[in-house]
Amino acid sequence: MNKNLNKAKQLLNEGASLVIVNGGGTLTYNEHGIKTLLSLQSGSLTGSFVADKIVGKAAAMLLVRGGAIEVYAEIISEPALEVFKKHRVICLYGTLVPNIINRDKTGVCPMEQAVLNVGDIGRAYEILVEKTGGAV
Numbered sequence: 001m002n003k004n005l006n007k008a009k010q011l012l013n014e015g016a017s018l019v020i021v022n023g024g025g026t027l028t029y030n031e032h033g034i035k036t037l038l039s040l041q042s043g044s045l046t047g048s049f050v051a052d053k054i055v056g057k058a059a060a061m062l063l064v065r066g067g068a069i070e071v072y073a074e075i076i077s078e079p080a081l082e083v084f085k086k087h088r089v090i091c092l093y094g095t096l097v098p099n100i101i102n103r104d105k106t107g108v109c110p111m112e113q114a115v116l117n118v119g120d121i122g123r124a125y126e127i128l129v130e131k132t133g134g135a136v
Helices: 003-013 035-039 057-066 078-086 110-115 121-132
Strands: 018-022 025-029 049-055 070-077 090-097
Touching: 003 018, 003 025, 003 049, 003 070, 035 057, 035 121, 049 057, 057 070, 057 078, 057 110, 057 121, 070 078, 078 090, 110 121
Parallel strands: 049 070, 070 090
Antiparallel strands: 018 025, 018 049
8 A cells, every 4th residue: 555545544544534645735524425525626636645434436436536546445335446447546445335325324325326327527526516516
């Protein structure tokens, strides 16, 4: 594991929910869901090493859009792993699951469901912005 990704993973284990390490330093976040990733500009993660607690397809597409080069996920969905493989992003993970489950544990996460059949990163971003009420 790359030393930057290892640093991000260590901070994740210390309580952060999302850690971004790049040449400009280290950013840690404690929010749940994809809003933090959604707020990042396209390319703003270029060259970054990212550790995240839970990565579904929506988060994976946002990480690819941002330009992350290596990702560690505590829990990752099979569709998310496919996104990383397709876009040649190195991905290490703790647990692989078929899909990310919603907070009520009654079905698939609505963000993952929203982009499950979407292959285009730009279109996925538009769908997620619309779904969350975020700004493009």
